[in-house]
């Protein structure tokens with residue numbers, strides 16, 4: 074019987090099967106940020122086990138609230154910083170070099186096809202875009218990951234999602250994944266891996282694939298996975314150039330991680346995106362999704378562009394193309410957070426930052442910021458934000474606030490109009 | 503560290519209760535579990551439920567519908583129950599990360615089939631329900647206003663081993 078990519082990665086990393094149905098895997102990358110890691114490292118210290126399994130395989134960043142906004146967040150940052158120094162974790166990213174974890178770590182070349190990755194952050198599934206098994210875990214799993222380099226999972230069951238057709242203009246990876254979550258439901262992939270395949274994925278950049286994989290957790294998925302190909306190899310080339318003769322060689326090697334033709338799936342879904350319209354969420358769950366046209370005209374107080382879902386350069390380019398030469402509506406507060414310093418610098422060089430600022434946007438430093446309602450754009454009760462992030466939970470961006478999830482194009486169009494707006498209104502193509 | 507798996511139960515009659523509702527992000531700046539105590543379920547809006555109420559303060563068990571604990575990976579959600587003396591959660595289903603966090607802390611996240619879960623909710627309509635969990639025999643005993651229910655449950659061998667060991671750190675430290 075053939076294997077799925079997840080089953081192949083599990084087999085290659087199996088350390089122990091303590092019980093039927095449970096696999097303890099060796100972990101290639103343990104990622105850390107300042108919200109979920111401090112309790113883990115304090116607990117290790119309290120147990121007299123202030124050690125790390127391998128400092129080169131641990132990467133850490135301060136990203137959720139940065140620079141620190143108050144004494145409490147300063148303490149969290151300090152605990153992480155001191156710990157990283159104490160253990161010689163060379164890849165630690167502090168103020169000035171830090172950015173949103175799931176944008177920063179791929180950009181630094183820390184992921185490879187076939188890797189196992191854990192982090193105390195549910196959107197760790199993002200890294201599955203590279204053909205890795207990447208899962209969000211809690212602080213205790215993180216703690217054991219830091220100490221022993223292992224993590225336990227149930228046997229991986231996979232849902233395969235085929236994305237067929239060609240994306241219409243002004244319809245993007247974000248619209249695709251919102252639509253898919255709307256179809257699967259917030260519980261549709263719980264405890265399962267979602268494997269995204271088909272011509273739509275094949276045609277996507279790594280940035281777009283990360284947008285798709287990022288939201289696998291919103292359907293309950295353990296990891297979202299794309300099969301590694303030439304696009305993956307080209308993105309990683311600066312980091313893997315010494316390991317392969319040429320890109321063809323890398324692409325051929327990556328094929329060892331592709332699911333077998335006779336692999337067994339729990340479920341198969343097929344969607345043709347050729348007639349897909351821009352999507353928006355309307356409730357407090359990410360599966361409450363409908364076409365933007367059905368919500369067009371609703372008033373908005375804030376537009377937020379950024380996050381691990383849509384704060385990458387390609388997202389900023391799309392938004393800036395719509396904003397160029399225009400002003401955002403008087404009643405709207407526009408906020409953009411480029412996800413990493415590199416993205417910020419690229420956006421500066423390309424004139425994108427200038428476009429945002431001339432349109433009336435506030436440009437913040439790279440951080441999660443408003444996404445989880447901790448800084449840089451928290452909503453007041455009763456306020457509405459159209460956001461390129463991934464969660465619309467009640468109170469997520471501030472107590473009593475409402476969040477509508479959209480693509481960067483829809484966010485930009487909405488900022489200009491001051492009400493929820495279909496970006497195709499601005500499509501001249 | 504022995505956990506108490508019994509006590510008065512609070513019923514949350516809703517699916518998809520997420521970890522932002524269990525413990526909002528604004529409290530994630532705390533670096534100790536104890537500090538989370540006053541904020542459990544603060545953002546949960548549900549008819550008849552009061553996060554500051556005396557019922558939640560006395561509870562030892564919480565019962566809810568499906569996909570409980572979805573969303574953020576924050577273990578703060580499991581800790582917020584733990585420091586409030588609630589070491590057993592019973593639901594139709596849990597999100598993967600939340601369920602794992604509970605067992606990793608040596609606590610119980612018990613999934614029940616619809617019909618069994620309904621028996622508990624039916625009991626709750628009679629009056630206050632007290633639940634006790636017999637881990638050894640995989641049995642839940644529930645009682646309200648003189649009516650009793652006994653329900654068998656199943657957890658994996660791994661989950662059971664985590665509870666018995668007191669959590670994943672203890673288990674993993676011994677074994678790896």
Ligand code: SF4
Pocket residue numbers: 137173174175194196380381382440441444445462463
């Ligand atoms: S940007 Fe938002 S969803 Fe992404 S890691 Fe940061 S807080 Fe989490």
